[in-house]
């Protein structure tokens with residue numbers, strides 16, 4: 197790896213940065229009345245009209261779930277907002293289409309463009325607010341009119357929404373839109389030689405995290421598991437790289453609690469693993485990577501991870517999720533207004549992504565452009581009002597630069613003069629005024645989706661999916677000479693039934709006890725006859741249905757284990773369920789032979805009709821972190837246990 201001379205310095209900001217206040221302009225009156233008052237040039241009130249809301253829907257978001265949720269949401273949306281707004285729906289036909297839709301909608305005078313999907317869709321809609329470095333204006337020449345940005349988070353990660361504490365709950369999002377409270381957010385701009393300016397609203401990052409994001413996008417069909425697979429793949433062939441950065445208007449090193457006195461000079465950051473520039477706090481499906489970022493304060497938070505090894509991520513993963521990683525060695529953070537980044541060796545292999553979208557590789561030359569633009573965002577519903585404030589300060593350097601864009605003035609966004617043109621080609625069939633067309637039902641048909649969950653939950657999910665994946669991988673590499681999973685006569689066992697055809701409870705419980713004796717955790721040896729075919733298997737990290745998958749997971753887990761011991765300590769009977777308290781220990785077959793040891797209990801719920809097990813819920817008494825630590829602790833491989 198190439199290292200070159202370096203100097204580290206930061207110049208204090210001399211440029212005036214407009215001060216930012218979070219604005220909460222209530223527009224609920226506009227929304228509830230459904231009317232926007234239009235003022236004539238002499239200030240006279242001329243007429244009023246309904247607000248035009250354009251919903252840009254990515255039907256492929258969250259592996260197709262966005263389309264399903266949207267279909268269910270639309271009737272409710274019309275009921276809730278249709279009285280006051282023209283609701284237009286526009287489905288994207290492929291990548292980047294949302295950019296064009298947004299531009300055209302704004303040119304046509306839309307009052308708000310609302311992204312429906314994940315961060316990728318939001319990212320495209322944000323980029324649609326700009327054209328050649330300037331905010332797009334409507335073609336009616338209304339100086340005071342500027343479109344707002346909204347969000348119904350329905351993606352896989354939906355990380356931007358997490359900063360505001362919003363869940364992937366479309367009904368909640370509609371309520372936020374209906375309330376209409378607005379505040380402003382900044383938008384970052386990325387300059388890249390030979391390409392247009394690129395805007396981001398959440399987090400832009402380079403190197404390992406960006407590479408992981410690149411791979412994760414290929415596995416979205418696996419839901420949040422895509423981030424685990426992406427990260428594993430990104431580690432292959434990864435090398436930390438020396439980088440040079442130049443920041444501007446940095447105020448305070450958050451890590452060292454000191455004021456920066458220099459700015460605008462190059463600093464060397466050796467062995468950078470990842471560098472993240474946050475306008476908001478979360479990325480990668482819930483990692484609180486830039487925990488001090490505030491989307492409306494005019495600054496970006498830069499977090500640099502240096503010299504991380506793969507095991508550092510395992511050891512510190514929970515800190516990355518809960519945002520406490522800034523206290524870790526080799527992690528630094530600072531607040532900046534702009535940053536330029538250069539890879540010293542110019543390998544051209546350093547990935548860049550913004551808002552989870554792959555942008556290319558760290559280039560060698562850039563021409564940053566500073567554009568001051570005003571964004572006001574609805575802090576609760578994310579309606580961003582965008583107004584051009586100032587533009588074009590050009591500086592030349594050989595780096596990638598991220599700017600926070602901000603401005604001080606606020607335009608009243610509902611003093612609009614235009615009428616919304618209704619002939620846009622891009623509005624699909626439902627793009628009509630919903631006034632008076634409310635569906636008969638007022639009840640939302642949507643289901644609440646997972647998302648915006650607790651960091652610990654995400655960690656658990658990763659552990660769950662990770663172990664499942666590891667098990668699958670291990671089973672794939674299992675030697676053909678290895679003995680096949682034990683086959684048992686239990687496959688053919690028929691459970692006795694009572695006169696109403698229901699499985700006899702005592703026989704079911706006996707079978708469960710028998711399965712414990714055969715260490716079903718690691719052998720997958722379960723008695724199929726006592727389980728419903730679609731039995732649900734759950735633990736605090738997740739759940740799925742189907743005995744076959746559970747058996748496969750157990751068998752695969754077994755292939756990672758050298759020795760194990762499982763004991764049913766106590767059994768309790770209740771009317772609708774039985775509870776088995778167990779003790780489990782094993783030696784993993786990793787080179788450092790870690791020993792896992794835990795107690796826990798499993799609840800077996802019985803189906804009232806068939807008498808078979810319909811839910812199998814596992815609880816581990818050991819904290820997850822303790823399990824993680826056990827996994828990393830080497831042993832001598834000595835354990836007086838039953839051979840698996």
Ligand SMILES: Nc1ncnc2c1ncn2[C@@H]1O[C@H](COP(=O)(O)OP(=O)(O)OP(=O)(O)O)[C@@H](O)[C@H]1O
Nearest residue numbers: 257258289290291313314315316317351352353354
């Ligand atoms: N009609 C479409 N067909 C295929 N891809 C599309 C289509 N419309 C948009 N896309 C692309 O889908 C990608 C992902 O979309 P989106 O971000 O909404 O969902 P997600 O990836 O599941 O969520 P998140 O980004 O929050 O993890 C975007 O990069 C976008 O370019």
